[in-house]
Amino acid sequence: MNAFLDEIQLAYVATGKPHKRLILRGVIVIDGTGGPPFGPADIVIEMDTITRIVQYGTSPWQNQSPVRLVPGPEDAVLDLDGCYILPGLVDAHAHIGGPAQVPSAEYVHKLWLGHGVTTVRELGSIYNGLDFTLEQARLSNRYEIAAPDIVPYVYFGWGADHWISDPDEARAWVRTVAAHGAKGIKLFGLAPNVMKATLEEAQAHNLQTACHHAQQYVSGANALDTARWGLKSVEHWYGIPEAMFTDRRVQDYPSDYNYVNEADRFAAAGRLWEAAAPPGSARWNDTIDEFVSLGTALVPTFNVYIGARDAARVRTSEWHPRYTARELKAFFSPNSGEHGSFFENWGTEEEVSWRRSYSLWMSFIRDFYDRGGLLGAGSDSGFIYKVYGFGLIEELELLREAGVSALEVIGIATLGGAKIAGIDTVTGSIEVGKRADLLIVQENPLKNLKVLYGHGHSAEEADGGRSAVGGVTLTMKAGAVFNARDMLSDVRDIVAEQSANGAIFETVHDH
Ligand SMILES: [Zn+2]
Incomplete structure (x- = not known):
């Protein structure tokens, strides 16, 4: 037919x-x-x-x-x-993108709507600040702009004039952003006592929490530690292998490693999964079971790292000539100081280690899902040659590659994302x-x-x-x-x- x-x-x-x-x-x-x-x-x-x-x-x-x-x-x-x-797609890890990345918010919104994306979890208001995201959300709600529904998260520390390192101050900050209208907090890792206080206070104020476990803090709290303290979603995958280390506690960094250098960060990250307990081992299974029983969601964002396993593919994607803006191109071009722009001198050895990583990472995600774990489809577009909308569809294909059926992939990208954003009674399914x-x-x-x-x-x-x-x-x-x-x-x-x-x-x- x-x-x-x-x-x-x-x-x-x-x-x-x-x-x-x-x-x-x-x-x-x-x-x-x-x-x-x-x-x-x-x-x-x-x-x-x-x-x-x-x-x-x-x-x-x-x-x-x-x-x-x-x-x-x-x-x-x-x-x-x-x-x-x-159901409209829910991009569970999205950023509207700032002036250094995109010509306008309109460019981003229309790429999303053009791909059936009706809800985005704006994960941190990182480049434009919370007030901008809240305003875009309001305009969208009132049908004054063509845009998906925007669930505004704010990065930890937004609006503060210094780095918050005191638990009571962190609690006060959480109360401020809750009152300001944020629906969730994006964390990049914190000292354990500050992290605990933040997660506790967020829960008390009904705020969602999402964390990219940055290497600088993961030795103090890996993804399982923060899950035990109430973290709602683990973004990407950082902090998960560390929860499954059996013969070390801290990643084996090269002696000349510098965290601020993105090429160093990505090359070393490609060796993390291999250093962890293998699939099917007791530690692997226990870790998955504990995430599932805690109700912690995982948003893997497979697509955004695809360039690490195949740089040529992302540099030459079919859609770039007609859909990728000048600002994005400039942002993507190799520059080890720009977030995720690490491709200068990215070679076979680096790609091969990332391919092995993907196979372990995908096994983990598949096992987590099969045992009842909550997954979301997130794109993290705007980084590493990934373009809004297109990146999310690629994420669907990669979830499929991880071994989840297409029907289930659609469930993950709709109702799954709505659950993670805390709006599944409102949207996410056709009912x-x-x-x-x-x-x-x-x-x-x-x-x-x-x-x-x-x-x-x-x-x-x-x-x-x-x-x-x-x-x-x-x-x-x-x-x-x-x-x-x-x-x-x-x-x-x-x-x-x-x-x-x-x-x-x-x-x-x-x-
Ligand atoms: Zn992100």
């Missing part, structure tokens, strides 16, 4: 605003709960809420109806026969009463996750030509309908304007 999307109707309803009553007709539903696809179904959305899901069939005991829903004269309607509908955060795609993403990439899935033809299918066609955020392709064409315009006097990314790199 070929999916049918009525472009004229789409143009009519894609106003960026919610509709009084909108009916999506004939869709195949992947609801994000892990249940199998079903359809055709009609979904009724009133303003920002899913109010009815009618599946067709003859089994009323299975919530099926033999008669199709008849739209009223006032209803907006979209005929979508055979199209797939999914009556939930917020209408959805994406529609004409191909089946369970067969091929690549159809979610903004530039589509490109197939090479016998005559050497290429044809693209897919790409998200419609993104709905809190009932507001966006034509995903229009979002991406706006992004292409921004990049084309920047490239008027010379390409930002050449399609082929050469001597």
Whole structure:
């Protein structure tokens, strides 16, 4: 069956605003709960809420109806026969990016909407500060900008005029940001007593917590220590191998290592998993079981380190020439002082050690998930040649590579992320009463996750030509309908304007 999307109707309803009553007709539903696809179904959305899901069939005991829903004269309607509908994606580790990285927040928001991303956990307001993130969140809530729903986190220490190293001061800071409107705190590691105080106070004020366990602090508290103290999510993977060291307590650093040098940091990081207890060992299993029983979530962000195992792939990604802005290109270019820009002199030895790391890391994530662990799909785009939206779809593919089925990957990238952000009663799945955060795609993403990439899935033809299918066609955020392709064409315009006097990314790199 070929999916049918009525472009004229789409143009009519894609106003960026919610509709009084909108009916999506004939869709195949992947609801994000892990249940199998079903359809055709009609979904009724009133303003920002899913109010009815009618599946067709003859089994009323299975919530099926033999008669199709008849739209009223006032209803907006979209005929979508055979199209797939999914909950909007939740980017569980996202940064809007500051002026040194991106031309504007609009560029980032539209890349997200163009990929069906309807919620982002803005992990720290690092480059623009909390007030900026809160303002973007407000504008998005009021439908004044085209953007996903933004869950604002703030980095530890924001707004303080000195480094906070006293537990009571840390508690006072937590209370301040809670009152200011932050929904979570992003940590990079702290002295154990300050970390404990911060996590405790955050819990008392219902703030989420996420930590990138920086090497400078991991000897005092690894990921399992902070999980025991109440940390909600472990970002990336740092601090996990250290929880499984059996013949040392601190990483074996080269004698000339300097943490501030990003090339040093990444080269040494590539050897961490191999230094830890192996898969299937008692220590490996106990560590996983304890994370699961503590309810600690993991957000691996596999995609953002992919350049470490294959630098050429990320430097020459297909989407760079049309979608990657000049600021990002400059930010990505090798400069060991810039966060994550470590590629000068990155060679075979470094890539091979990272490939071995990935295999161990993916086994860990797969075992954690199989035993009931909570996972999120996070992109961390804006670093290491990773572009907003595209990076998240790559993350889905890498979760699949870790051994999780495509159906479960979609659950991780939707309901999983919503749970981690503490908003799973509001969004994350297609269920009556939930917020209408959805994406529609004409191909089946369970067969091929690549159809979610903004530039589509490109197939090479016998005559050497290429044809693209897919790409998200419609993104709905809190009932507001966006034509995903229009979002991406706006992004292409921004990049084309920047490239008027010379390409930002050449399609082929050469001597
Ligand atoms: Zn990050």
